[in-house]
Amino acid sequence: MNFYTLQWGLKYGAHYVNRLYGSLKKHYHKPFTLTCYTDQADPQFREEIQVADIKDLRKFNTDRVFTYEKLILMEKHETGVWLDLDILIHDDITCMADDPADFKMIWNHWNPYWFKSQKWYGKGVSCHVNSSFVKWNNPEWLIKFTNDNWEKIEWTYKSLDKYLFYQHARLDRLKYWDEGLVHNYNVGNHFATDRKATFKKLPGKVVIFNTSHKATNKGITDVLLELHEADFRVTYIWEGYDKHRQ
């Protein structure tokens, strides 16, 4: 399996990329590659990581549709899994990565859809999907729709997730990971608040942190922790993916 991730700017350093590789090495039980599309080929990357120029994915000259580069990955590679850097894989994901669906992403099970998402739907600010962990198998329909409607998409949506939610989840075109596989650290009280709780096993197989929308939307006052700011359960596992500890 070929895994892909994106890195640009200074928010997430080489240790994020390296530990993502380490997590795959531990929790994907078949041969694999990890390619990091980046704007700065960091010499600190593990030598097993393949590096590519993120410009290769910037087909459109835009600062909108945040992380639309993920869609261009699908044009370049018929099948694969894209992973955000700020996720913690902490259990066997082989079945997820080998899923035969043409496009499978995260449904935000932790948010009650009818209560929260539909309330804001008409305002255009709802989003109930997340693209931090996506498997694709040649979704020609999605590539075609995106190319055919790019001008409207670029004008309308600030992020890839909103585009996918409003144009494709709305028409039931997407498939989602089963409830329980992916959790959001910053929603649902998954963080440990006392020492006793730190010994509880993390839920599911993947934990996401999903902090980017705080920067792109105003009025979000929630405290959203990054992966490296999380509690001991998380950082202990995450730091364990360093090469010298595997």
Place this chain on the structure above:
Amino acid sequence: MTNIDNNMLKLEDLQNNRNILYKSRDDFDIRKIVFNYDSVIFLAPNDVSEFLIMCNACDIDAVAIDYDPKFANRLGYINKDFVFDDVDLNAELIICRNVEKHYPLDLPRGVDVILIGDHDEHNGDCTPIFSPEQLIDLYNVGEVYQKGSDHNGTHFYVYGKINEDRVL
């Protein structure tokens, strides 16, 4: 055109329907204008159910197109995205109540329109509107019947006709 005495319509019953009302500096009143037409389309107006029922009771063919799932089975609503989906925009009057929230539409040439937009910059707004002239340019409104703003100067409207020879 349908000419109906506004007094017969008991418009005051709709005073609380803020999705229809627009408090301009002048006497611009969407409700009164609508009753001069035989067919009207409201684009993403949120809940205007009562007004739609009243219009249709007065032989005005009035529908709303709104992709919000809460309108999936609502009388008078077509539950589609008028920007991305195939929709029939054949009407005498088209009302876009929230221009700031969507891509500038390719409206039929020669159709009368009411365009209202703001620059409140709510999350999700992709087309902030700063003046009536911007609305005119954006939609290629040829003949302008009326234009203006609200009391705060943040919401702008244009009532007019899309250019017959619109260049796309």
